[in-house]
Structure formats: structure tokens, C-alpha cells
Amino acid sequence: MQPKKPGTRVRGSTTGRPIMVLFDVLGQRWTLRILWELRHGRLNFRDLRAQCDDISPTVLNARLKTLRELALIDHQDGGYAYTSAGAELSNKLAGFDQWAENWAKSLDLS
Amino acid sequence: MQPKKPGTRVRGSTTGRPIMVLFDVLGQRWTLRILWELRHGRLNFRDLRAQCDDISPTVLNARLKTLRELALIDHQDGGYAYTSAGAELSNKLAGFDQWAENWAKSLDLS
């Protein structure tokens, strides 16, 4: 099932609340990773695929299509990159990195 | 495939970097939603399920198991709730809500 635009129904939720739409997209395999790998700048299809440990092109293309429809990335010149909205989201994601490091450390102690 | 603990290999990534582990978990369907629905406090299995639009118990149980293994939630007394790590993550998620609202508004304009 393709995620829907905000305002429409979303898998399992009849409200179409933006946060649900977002969870729907990000909850698809590889979406978070793809957004993450674009953090250093524009990448073309093949390089992006390589960065994502050779994700299958079928899935990569499906995700890129969704992310474009949701205006989180665009495709110009030499490849794919964030839109301004996508960049904002990416900034939020960036905060997860440090958190995850600390989280991993605390897991080791248990 | 079950997500692995940090330090071990993760789907598609041989580094086992914590952020990859995190993306791996959060990228599973329903994981973000489940974390989100716990934001108001402890919920038992059935209530949590109801909050998640009657997600199938099979998946809910699988996700809860994973989240417990990763020390993001625990199960005591009357149900499931964040651990301290889970609460931190939830705080970060909370920031997504307002962002998503604005994002949705800007999408309408296009």
C-alpha cells in the first residue's frame, strides 16, 4: 500500500492526521535510511543505491517516488536531494544519531 | 527479520551502527505508531491495540517483544510503558508532530 498524502486516509487510521501519514511513510522499510543517506548532499540513483547497501532498485524507486510525491525530495541535475521540507525532517533525524549512540552504550551495561 | 541489537549486524548494513539499528526497528511497520500511542502513559495489550486501530495482535506482540529487547519499553503492572530510553526517543518523536502539521499545510499549497 502506498502512503497517502496528508488529509486523506492512511493505513489503519481514518483521521489522515499528518503525523500518521509521516509514520506511514517512515515505517516503510528503507525510507529512513534513504533520507539519512542524502544528508551529505545530492546523490544519483546508483550512488544512493550503493550508499544503502545495494537496496533493490525496485524498492528504491518506489520509495523515491513516494518521497517525491510528499515533497520531501526532488530530482534534478545530478540526482536526488532534499526539498526544504525534507531538509527540516533530516535535521530532526540527525538528532537521532547521537541519541542512538548513547542508547547503545546503555544497552551494553545491562 | 528481527532487528538486531546495536553492535551486531543489521539488515543491509554490516556496521551495526546504532543509528542503523534504530532505523531498522523504526522502519518496521507500526513501530513508530506504537511508540507514539504510549505517549500518554501505560497501556495494556488490548488498549494499546485499540489505540493502534486494531493492529493485528501478531504484529503487536512481535513489535513489543523487539522494543522490550531494545530496552525502549517495559511491561509491568497494568501494561506497557516507556523505559527512560524510550521516553527520550518519544520526546524526539513528539517534535515530529508540529513539523508534520506545517508540512501538510505547505503540501496543500502546491
Place this chain on the structure above:
DNA sequence: GCAGTATGCTACAAAATATGTAGCGTCAAG
């Protein structure tokens, strides 16, 4: 005791998604 109820969870078959390999069509340079 013993029915009634709530809870956490499992079984299982069907449906939806993801994976991996191969390769096509377009374009531009040599």
C-alpha cells in the same frame, strides 16, 4: 468450588511487500 471476565498472547492461512538478478531505453562522449 465454579461461572464470568479480562488479559497476554499464539496459530494459521491469505494478502501484501521486499528482494535480487537481469536487462531495457535514453542520452552523450569518443
Place this chain on the structure above:
DNA sequence: CTTGACGCTACATATTTTGTAGCATACTGC
């Protein structure tokens, strides 16, 4: 006209998710 890069599709296989049914345990009142 060959070569290479690029974005992407086809397709068969494998994995994951879904949805319904219902089990096992632990209470609670009677």
C-alpha cells in the same frame, strides 16, 4: 557505431503483514 553512465522496469522468489479465531492463565464475585 560503440561505449558507458543513468534511471528505471520485469519478474520470480522470499519474507512480512494481516485478520480471525481462540487458547491459557489469573482474577472476581458467588
